[in-house]
Each structure stands twice: as structure tokens, then as C-alpha cells.
Amino acid sequence: MNEAASAAHGGGRQSLRFLLLYALAAAGGAMAYMPFLTILLPVRVEAMAGGAEVTWLAYCSFSGAAAASLSNILFGWLSDRTGNRQGWIVTGLLGSCALLLAMPLADSLPALLGLLVAWQVMLNMMLGPLAALAGDYVPDRQKGFLGGLLSLSPAMGALAGAFVTFEGVAGADARLAIVAALVALCVLPVVLFGRPVSFPELTARVDRPIVSIPEKRPQVVVPCMWLARLLVQIAEAVLFAYLYVWFRTVSADFGDDDTAAVFGAVLVLAIPATLWVGRWADRNERPILPLAACAGLTAVALLLMASAESLTFAVAGYALFGLVTSMFLSLHSAQTLRVLPRPQTRGRDLGLFNLTNTVPSLIMPWLTLATVPAFGFSGLFMILAALSAIAALLLASISRTN
Structure with a gap:
């Protein structure tokens, strides 16, 4: 570990105010895309597509993922x-909110698709620099706690979706305005009132790549971290898209409200669990071990789900899966900041890591179509369990041992 990394590892602490406001801003980012992409956009496409909604949603998913991937790298680099x-965060916030409000102006599906791509570009103008901001101000000794706070994001994103779609709250167009307002209220405070403690060593230019994991080289650590997240994210993407369908294969009486209740409960339970594990990682200086453990438990949960023959067993298996994958993704996001080798390219490198969030959306449909018709969901879950086990082994290979 060089001098700069050592200082970041053992120096002062960032203020709780900044950490909490940053977590609120990250939750605002989730609120920006979760309600729109999972509910509001599909409803709008269905109303305009005239029976071709599946095809147009596929176009939207592919185009949106491509735009998000490229723009996240671009604006991180800028x-x-x-x-x-x-400055980039505020500009992206204003642009994405404006484009969200403009969605009702689209009078055709190609126009809606164009607005969606533009919105993804502006949204990632905000999200890319926002992710890098944590690396600029949060020292290594608090990154586990930061990961715990980031577990608020998916829960608040899901809560925002439930709120804006609650019967009687707002019409289709007003829902977009509510989402835009919620995002602005969450993101702006960290820019206006964050006043973070400065850690010059976190942004000092380095000529020789380093990572703050002793005895590990960045050319080993960074690819392992990237690939491990990709493998776990593929499993998470499959369950995000097909959870309801799978539950229905186990029990035809299990409705969409039951699925939403299980999904929401798991996200809420993940918050205190991730905070506890993150603080443990900070105190014991074992940043990667919890990631390896969560990836391993993801594989176990998928095997349980593959063998589930009763609804109780299926729900229990998913509860374990949802809990440990939520913990993994939040903690991984924070600990990735630890392993990026060059502070001066942090935004760009985080954009490259962001590909692990978007590429699974391109892989998942084809993997599912190639597996489920022939082997059922059990076969698919066994493949995903193998991928998660590989992720656990990769992370175990770089985990610091005391």
C-alpha cells in the first residue's frame, strides 16, 4: 500500500451529515429509474403499442441499457x-427531470424511444459523477458503513414506485412529475448542504496503479471484482424480471401483490443487515470477505430455489437470495471505490464497472429463453448458482487474510 492509500485507510472520518445526505442522493438516483422503468414506462408503451408492447419494451430495454452504459462512462470521464x-450532477438532474416531464409529449413509439434514450443520457450525467463523488470524500475505513447506507436505495426506489402508483394518488402524467420532484428533493441536498470533510489523499494523482488491499495487485483485484459483480448481477436480473412468473409455477394462487410484499419485505430487512455487516467489515478491516460470503450464500439460495416444491420453501429460498444479493450489491458498490487504482480516472472506471449493471439486462433474456423451455426454472437456477459460486471463489481469492 502506498502512502496515499495508507492515509486514506487510517486517517480521519467523513462527517455523518455528508454520508447520510449522500445515501439520500443515491436513493434519489434509484427513485429516478426504478418507478419509471418498471412501471410507468411499460404502462405507457402498452397504451401506445396496440398489442406489440413486448417488442417495443425490448427495443426500449436494449436502447436504454446501451445509452446508460456509454453515457455513464462518458460523464464519469468528463x-x-x-x-x-x-456541476455535472446538477445539470444531469435538471435535464433528466425535464425529459421525464416531457414523456407525455411523445405522440408515437419512436418519439417515446428517442425521449427514453435522451433521458438515460441525462440521468447518467447525474449518476456517473454521483458515484465517483463518494470515492472523493469517503475514506476506506468508512466504506463498509457507506455500503450499508447504500442499501437504502433499492428499498426507497421500490417505495417510490408503490407510492406514485397507489390508487387515487395521481394520474399517469402527474406520476412523472411526482417522481421528478422526489428525485430533486433527494439529490440536491448533498450538493447544497453536504459540506464534506476534505481528504486530499483520496483525490491525489497517482502514476503507479495501487489498491488498498495489502499484497494484492490492481491487475488481479479489479478484474475479479468486476467479473464477480457481473455474475451475481445476472442472477439478480433474472429474478427481478421473472420472480412473479416463477412463484406462479410453484403456486398458481400466489398473486402479484404477494410477490410485491415478499420483494419489499426483503429489501427492508436488507437495510439493517447490510449496515451491520458493513460496520463489521470496517472494524475488522475485512472489506472483501463479506462479499465472498454473500456470493456463496447466493449460490446456496439458488440451489434451494431450484429444489423448491412448496410455496413456503420457495419463499424462504427467495428471501435468502434477495437478502444476500441486496447486501452484496450495496457493499460491492462501496468497496469498488477501494480497489480502483487511479483517483484521477475514478469516474471513468466506475462507468466501466457500471457495465456490470447494464450488461446482465442484455444477457438475461437469452439465457432464460435457452434454459427454461427445456429444463424449467430449476435448470436455470442451477446455472445461476454455478455463476454465483464462481463469483464467491473469485472474491475469496482476493480477500485479505489476517
């Missing part, structure tokens, strides 16, 4: 070059 992440 925020590195300019050294002004807050």
Missing part, C-alpha cells in the same frame, strides 16, 4: 477531467 462532479 467529471474526472473537469474536477467538478457537482
Whole structure:
């Protein structure tokens, strides 16, 4: 570990105010895309597609994922070059909110698709620099706690979706305005009132790549972290898309409200669990071990789900899966900041890591179509369990041993 990394590892602590406001902003990012992509956009496409909604949703998913991937890298890099992440965050926030409000103006599906791509670009103008902002201000000794706070994001994103679609709250167009307002209220405070403690060593330029995991080289650690997240994210993407369908194969009486209740309960339970594990990782200086353990438990949960023959067993298997994958993704997001080798390219490198969030959406449909018709969901879950086990082995190979 070089001098800069050592200082970041053992120096002062970031203020709780900044950490909490940053977690709120990250939750605002989730609120920006979760309600829109999972509920509001599909409803709008269905109303316009005239029976071709599946095809047009596929176009939207592919185009949106491609735009998000490229723009996240671009604006992360631009925020590195300019050294002004807050300016990009605010500009992206205003642009994405404006485009969200413009969605009702689309009078055709191609126009809606164009607005969606533009919205993804502006949204990632906000999200890319926002992710890098944590690396600029949160020292290594608090990254586990940061990961715990980031577990709030999926829960608040799901809660926002439930709120705006609650019967009687708002019409279709007003829902978009509510989402835009919620996002602005969550993101702006960290820019306006965060006042973070400065850690010059976290942003000091380095010529020789380093990572703050002793005895590990960045050319080993970074690819292992990237691939491990990709493998777990493929499993998470499959269950996100097909959870309801799978539950219905186990029990035809299990409705969409039951699925939403299980999904929401798991996200809520993940918050205190991730906070506890993150603080444990900080105190014991074992940043990667919880990631390896969560990936291993993901494989176990998928095997349980593959063999589930009763609804109780299926729900229990998914509860374990949802809990440990939520913990994994939140903690991984924070600990990725630890392993990126060059502070001066942090935004760009996080954009490359963001591909692990978007690429699974391109892989998942084809994997499912190739597996489920021939082998059922049990066969698919066994493949996903193998991928998660590989992720656990990769992370175990770089986990620091005391």
C-alpha cells in the first residue's frame, strides 16, 4: 500500500451529515429509474403499442441499457477531467427531470424511444459523477458503513414506485412529475448542504496503479471484482424480471401483490443487515470477505430455489437470495471505490464497472429463453448458482487474510 492509500485507510472520518445526505442522493438516483422503468414506462408503451408492447419494451430495454452504459462512462470521464462532479450532477438532474416531464409529449413509439434514450443520457450525467463523488470524500475505513447506507436505495426506489402508483394518488402524467420532484428533493441536498470533510489523499494523482488491499495487485483485484459483480448481477436480473412468473409455477394462487410484499419485505430487512455487516467489515478491516460470503450464500439460495416444491420453501429460498444479493450489491458498490487504482480516472472506471449493471439486462433474456423451455426454472437456477459460486471463489481469492 502506498502512502496515499495508507492515509486514506487510517486517517480521519467523513462527517455523518455528508454520508447520510449522500445515501439520500443515491436513493434519489434509484427513485429516478426504478418507478419509471418498471412501471410507468411499460404502462405507457402498452397504451401506445396496440398489442406489440413486448417488442417495443425490448427495443426500449436494449436502447436504454446501451445509452446508460456509454453515457455513464462518458460523464464519469468528463467529471474526472473537469474536477467538478457537482456541476455535472446538477445539470444531469435538471435535464433528466425535464425529459421525464416531457414523456407525455411523445405522440408515437419512436418519439417515446428517442425521449427514453435522451433521458438515460441525462440521468447518467447525474449518476456517473454521483458515484465517483463518494470515492472523493469517503475514506476506506468508512466504506463498509457507506455500503450499508447504500442499501437504502433499492428499498426507497421500490417505495417510490408503490407510492406514485397507489390508487387515487395521481394520474399517469402527474406520476412523472411526482417522481421528478422526489428525485430533486433527494439529490440536491448533498450538493447544497453536504459540506464534506476534505481528504486530499483520496483525490491525489497517482502514476503507479495501487489498491488498498495489502499484497494484492490492481491487475488481479479489479478484474475479479468486476467479473464477480457481473455474475451475481445476472442472477439478480433474472429474478427481478421473472420472480412473479416463477412463484406462479410453484403456486398458481400466489398473486402479484404477494410477490410485491415478499420483494419489499426483503429489501427492508436488507437495510439493517447490510449496515451491520458493513460496520463489521470496517472494524475488522475485512472489506472483501463479506462479499465472498454473500456470493456463496447466493449460490446456496439458488440451489434451494431450484429444489423448491412448496410455496413456503420457495419463499424462504427467495428471501435468502434477495437478502444476500441486496447486501452484496450495496457493499460491492462501496468497496469498488477501494480497489480502483487511479483517483484521477475514478469516474471513468466506475462507468466501466457500471457495465456490470447494464450488461446482465442484455444477457438475461437469452439465457432464460435457452434454459427454461427445456429444463424449467430449476435448470436455470442451477446455472445461476454455478455463476454465483464462481463469483464467491473469485472474491475469496482476493480477500485479505489476517
